[in-house]
Amino acid sequence: MQGLYAVFKKELQDHLSSYRFVILFALIAMVSFITSYMAAVHMRENLEGLASTRFPFLMLFSTPGAMFSMVQFVAFFGPLIGLILGFDAINRERTQGTLIKVISQPIYRDAVINGKFLAGVTTIAVMLVAIVLVISGFGLAFVGVVPGVEEIWRLFIYLIISIFYISFWLGLAILFSILFKSIATSSLASVALWIFLSFFISLGAEVVANTVAPIDRKNEVQPEVVLENARIKELVSLSSPMILYSNATATIIDPMRKTTRSLILMGPMEELLSARFQSPLPLGQSIVIVFPHIIALIAITLICFAISYVVFMLQEVRT
Amino acid sequence: METETIIETTNLTKRYGHQTAVNGLNLKVKEGEIFGFLGPNGAGKTTTLLMLLGLSRPSKGHATVCGLNPLRMAREVKRHVGYLPENVGFYEDMDAVQSLEYVADLNGLKKVEAREKIDELLGLVGLKDQAGKKTAAFSRGMKQRLGVAEVLIKDPEVLFLDEPTLGLDPEGAIQLINLIQSLNEEKEITVLLSSHNLHQVQKMSHRVGIMIDGSLIAEGSIDSLAEEKFGVGEKEYSLEEIYMKYFQEA
Numbered sequence: 001m002q003g004l005y006a007v008f009k010k011e012l013q014d015h016l017s018s019y020r021f022v023i024l025f026a027l028i029a030m031v032s033f034i035t036s037y038m039a040a041v042h043m044r045e046n047l048e049g050l051a052s053t054r055f056p057f058l059m060l061f062s063t064p065g066a067m068f069s070m071v072q073f074v075a076f077f078g079p080l081i082g083l084i085l086g087f088d089a090i091n092r093e094r095t096q097g098t099l100i101k102v103i104s105q106p107i108y109r110d111a112v113i114n115g116k117f118l119a120g121v122t123t124i125a126v127m128l129v130a131i132v133l134v135i136s137g138f139g140l141a142f143v144g145v146v147p148g149v150e151e152i153w154r155l156f157i158y159l160i161i162s163i164f165y166i167s168f169w170l171g172l173a174i175l176f177s178i179l180f181k182s183i184a185t186s187s188l189a190s191v192a193l194w195i196f197l198s199f200f201i202s203l204g205a206e207v208v209a210n211t212v213a214p215i216d217r218k219n220e221v222q223p224e225v226v227l228e229n230a231r232i233k234e235l236v237s238l239s240s241p242m243i244l245y246s247n248a249t250a251t252i253i254d255p256m257r258k259t260t261r262s263l264i265l266m267g268p269m270e271e272l273l274s275a276r277f278q279s280p281l282p283l284g285q286s287i288v289i290v291f292p293h294i295i296a297l298i299a300i301t302l303i304c305f306a307i308s309y310v311v312f313m314l315q316e317v318r319t
Numbered sequence: 320m321e322t323e324t325i326i327e328t329t330n331l332t333k334r335y336g337h338q339t340a341v342n343g344l345n346l347k348v349k350e351g352e353i354f355g356f357l358g359p360n361g362a363g364k365t366t367t368l369l370m371l372l373g374l375s376r377p378s379k380g381h382a383t384v385c386g387l388n389p390l391r392m393a394r395e396v397k398r399h400v401g402y403l404p405e406n407v408g409f410y411e412d413m414d415a416v417q418s419l420e421y422v423a424d425l426n427g428l429k430k431v432e433a434r435e436k437i438d439e440l441l442g443l444v445g446l447k448d449q450a451g452k453k454t455a456a457f458s459r460g461m462k463q464r465l466g467v468a469e470v471l472i473k474d475p476e477v478l479f480l481d482e483p484t485l486g487l488d489p490e491g492a493i494q495l496i497n498l499i500q501s502l503n504e505e506k507e508i509t510v511l512l513s514s515h516n517l518h519q520v521q522k523m524s525h526r527v528g529i530m531i532d533g534s535l536i537a538e539g540s541i542d543s544l545a546e547e548k549f550g551v552g553e554k555e556y557s558l559e560e561i562y563m564k565y566f567q568e569a
Contacts, residue, residue, distance in 0.1 A: 006424035097408025101466075104372055105425040106398040106473065316335075317374045318365065 003107025007115025082169030255280035330380035355524030401470030460491035
């Protein structure tokens with residue numbers, strides 16, 4: 001434990017005092033602040049004329065202002081935090097010759113990688129909690145909405161999921177920093193994988209679905225084909241951690257959402273009906289809906305870290 | 320005088336794929352001596368040191384360091400052994416004191432204890448005036464001395480020094496050699512030293528071993544090696560001549 005704590009302390013110190021952390025934090029804080037501000041402005045308009053809404057506080061996070069909501073923003077650019085914190089974790093120490101020095105001290109070798117990962121996770125947690133608190137405080141001051149108990153719980157769960165999500169990317173970046181000797185390669189590889197998994201999968205899902213179950217618009221549309229098409233699209237896009245995360249958090253943060261699936265085959269009257277008689281879902285039910293998503297996110301995070309751990313432990317010090 | 324063996328390897332072998340880096344090495348280092356480990360580049364000296372530290376897994380054979388098996392008890396071995404790698408690296412944004420503090424932390428030293436120790440060591444290696452300077456601005460000689468200070472934090476019984484004088488100016492090299500000799504004499508630290516500078520090795524080592532292509536081809540005091548090859552004592556032949564003779568025959 002002694003080695004783990006020493007590495008953890010040093011890494012955390014490095015993160016918190018580094019320029020890259022300050023710049024990243026400033027950027028993310030600024031954007032989140034702006035989106036919440038936009039949400040707040042829109043909320044005032046939206047709330048006018050309504051007798052009461054149940055969860056006005058969460059709308060600060062979930063209402064898309066000008067372009068996207070705070071929740072969507074974290075889904076898109078949160079991974080960047082993880083990547084930036086981890087892409088040179090091991091290979092920088094290898095090139096500057098400090099890795100061999102550290103592991104020739106009386107510590108277990110895994111203290112190095114565990115300490116680095118934990119320090120990264122702590123940094124991510126600090127960052128996210130700070131941002132959520134700032135936005136909450138801003139909501140209290142600017143809009144004057146007070147969060148209820150359930151809203152606080154929902155925000156708490158949202159934070160936990162987000163920390164795991166960004167930690168997945170941290171783990172991935174650390175894995176690449178172990179696999180690739182050069183820092184340029186590892187950073188490019190992790191960014192490439194991020195772009196692929198986050199942006200190209202959803203495009204790819206569309207293509208796959210239309211190839212396997214093409215909807216023939218000219219003839220009469222068969223409901224089974226449309227269903228099949230939607231099912232395949234969803235299945236493929238779930239292989240993207242971003243979609244997984246977006247689905248999970250959107251349901252947690254917005255009690256009006258009752259399913260992670262997109263509603264299809266719905267006539268205008270049906271839509272109107274469902275919008276007219278909506279009531280929020282209890283917290284327990286929201287969790288039940290996204291439980292598989294949460295488990296999957298935690299699983300890929302742990303698997304990713306486990307792979308880095310094993311590779312690091314088996315790698316020759318000298319290569 | 321009979322002294323205890325502190326490092327012993329039997330048939331130690333390391334293969335990387337098809338390449339054999341260390342081939343059936345049988346080495347004995349006695350307690351309290353300075354052992355010069357010689358051999359051309361790529362002969363397997365560093366690999367041997369890594370296996371002795373438990374940082375690399377031998378393909379065959381085993382080693383004992385301070386009575387411990389480095390494969391099973393790597394952490395305990397590393398408690399007793401200080402290793403100064405060739406081209407030791409430092410965190411560039413740390414100064415000498417911070418760098419030493421981190422190593423002290425990794426060794427589990429208490430803060431107060433560490434502070435005293437660091438102060439003492441900075442004095443010993445002559446870096447007291449540069450204590451607050453970032454390591455990025457250190458010269459090669461200063462880095463090497465800081466590296467020595469770092470390995471001394473744990474009060475080692477054995478020191479592994481991989482090319483400690485490589486790239487140092489003559490004055491720096493002599494200072495470092497004197498430091499190593501005084502550590503050996505005063506603190507009775509056993510030193511296993513790999514180097515290409517035969518003149519320096521001859522000056523300080525009690526015994527030497529010559530390693531070529533992964534095998535130890537000679538081991539003993541310089542006197543005995545000279546006698547074996549030329550039939551006369553050390554005074555007639557320098558280590559350089561002895562080494563070349565072995566090298567040509569190998």
